[in-house]
Amino acid sequence: MTCSSFGKCGSCVLWEMPYDEQLKMKSEKLKEMFSEFDMPEIEVVHGSDEHFRARAEFRVWHEGDKSYYAMRKRKEDGRGVIPIEECKIVDKAIYDIMTPLLKEIEKNDNLRFKLYEIDFLSNSKGELIITLIYHKKVDESIAEDIKKLKEKFKNADFIVRKKGRKYVFDKNYLIEELNINSKTYKYKIIENTFSQPNRQMNQKMIEWAMRNSEDLKGDLVELYCGNGNFTIPLSERFNKVIATEISKESIEAATYNAEINARDNITFLAMSAAEFSKLYKDRSPLITKYDLKNILIDPPRAGLDDKSREFVNEFDNIIYISCNPETLQRDLKTLAKGREIKAFAFFDQFPYTNHAECGVILKKN
Ligand SMILES: C[S@@+](CC[C@H](N)C(=O)[O-])C[C@H]1O[C@@H](n2cnc3c(N)ncnc32)[C@H](O)[C@@H]1O
Structure with a gap:
């Protein structure tokens, strides 16, 4: 890609590097960063390097x-x-x-x-x-x-x-339409609430999460669910799903999105990850009716706070989508203990920047 703003604009910092070299450089960096863990091969997933920001x-x-x-x-x-x-x-x-x-x-x-x-x-x-x-x-x-x-x-x-x-x-x-494994899913996306910025990569991330959860049985708990982006397609893989998120507007959208996609096995709750973790600690019936084997988390850049990390660590199987390798690395120091890293993907959501989105599948040994 070429752009007349290259070399002036502070957004595309890697403007001088050919795209395939960017992918190589970023995945090498991740490999180095996560070398303390017993890592599988990093799967590099990318889309178009032009016109990708929705x-x-x-x-x-x-x-x-x-x-x-x-x-x-x-x-x-x-x-x-x-x-x-x-x-x-x-x-x-x-x-x-x-x-x-x-x-x-x-x-x-x-x-x-x-x-x-x-x-x-x-x-x-x-x-x-x-x-x-x-x-x-x-x-x-x-x-x-x-x-x-x-x-x-x-x-x-x-x-x-x-x-x-x-x-x-x-x-x-x-109303956004995503094509996931050849099926169309509809999503209401509200202005000024979180939505995935790169549509093509979002579809690939959801497909990756679905492919890597094929053998997980039972229920799914989800923290940081946003508008139900992952929740809706993944709910087809699980018996019951409980998904939480701090933004009331996003939960409103998520509830609507479950309806328009005819998903009736999901409960959405507007609350912080820490509040939800406390429900678990207090043995609230809201949460004890779910089998706590599988969890999906997609936190903001800060990663997991201490209480939420402790909660997530209760689960056998963890699907961790991360927009910040540094906080992912910190969180894996706890979560990779007693679990195997079954898959690790680098999703290039933001070509021409140093940003790296990652997906990790952890399963109890
Ligand atoms: C990276 S986004 C992921 C959203 C969703 N999984 C998606 O793919 O669109 C992180 C989400 O976490 C929510 N969030 C931020 N802080 C939170 C907290 N302390 N507890 C729960 N949710 C939080 C944000 O509102 C945002 O929707």
């Missing part, structure tokens, strides 16, 4: 009567943001709308004045939620201006935000 956030740079998208500068160029002409890593639907959208905004003082950031969320059908974030007082009078944008960009819904205020024109969610 959501993206850009600052807006105003200069005279022109406006530009802006990204943070490269570390070596100091602090702050720089204007960019294009971003090739975003989904094609986002890429195609970026310039014409900004041209329309440039023509309208009310839309342009103190516009600070534009966020994009897209689905596989090319539908978009576009969030305009302002550093000024915004009121409902902006509705007329947004209506004009909506007439021009029929595939987009808009959200206008200002600290503490939010106006939605007309909806704040998309």
Whole structure:
């Protein structure tokens, strides 16, 4: 891939490295990092290195009567943001709308004045939620201006935000369709809640988790379930599933997603991982009715807190999806004791960055 922002934009730090070399470099780094464990071969899973981001956030740079998208500068160029002409890593639907959208905004003082950031969320059908974030007082009078944008960009819904205020024109969610093992799953994805950023890699991660849980029997417990991304397809492999997550909005979406995919063996609960772990410690009937053999965890970058790690360590079989190799390494020091690492995958969710997403299957010896 080439991009006119390469070498200026602080996002694609590996812009000079051919893609196959990036994959090799990142997997070698992981191999080295996890060398203290009895490791299987690292499975390298990648997708397209272009137009892979289904959501993206850009600052807006105003200069005279022109406006530009802006990204943070490269570390070596100091602090702050720089204007960019294009971003090739975003989904094609986002890429195609970026310039014409900004041209329309440039023509309208009310839309342009103190516009600070534009966020994009897209689905596989090319539908978009576009969030305009302002550093000024915004009121409902902006509705007329947004209506004009909506007439021009029929595939987009808009959200206008200002600290503490939010106006939605007309909806704040998309219905995403994922193809997993040749079956279509539908997901409601709500703006400003977590959703997997790379659709193609997400499908591959879910397929990997399904393939590696084929021989697991009984029930599944899940922490950090988000909108039910893994939960819904994986629930077909298990008797009963209990899945938890701290965001109430994500749990609302997950409950809806179970319904539209006709899954009736899942219970979703909005609570933190630590709170759920405490239920287990207190022998709550909410949790003791599940057989605690299999657990799936997909925590944020901080990995597992002490209480949650202790809880996860009660399970025979662990599917760990991690977006931070450092906290994964720390957590495996506990979880790999008495368990075999049956599979280890590196999912390249973010080409041209040093980021590495990993999947680990641990089974009791
Ligand atoms: C990496 S995302 C994974 C979400 C989901 N598994 C997916 O694939 O879309 C991590 C999720 O953990 C949730 N989360 C963050 N801190 C949490 C906590 N302390 N307890 C439970 N969930 C938490 C976030 O809201 C987010 O949805």
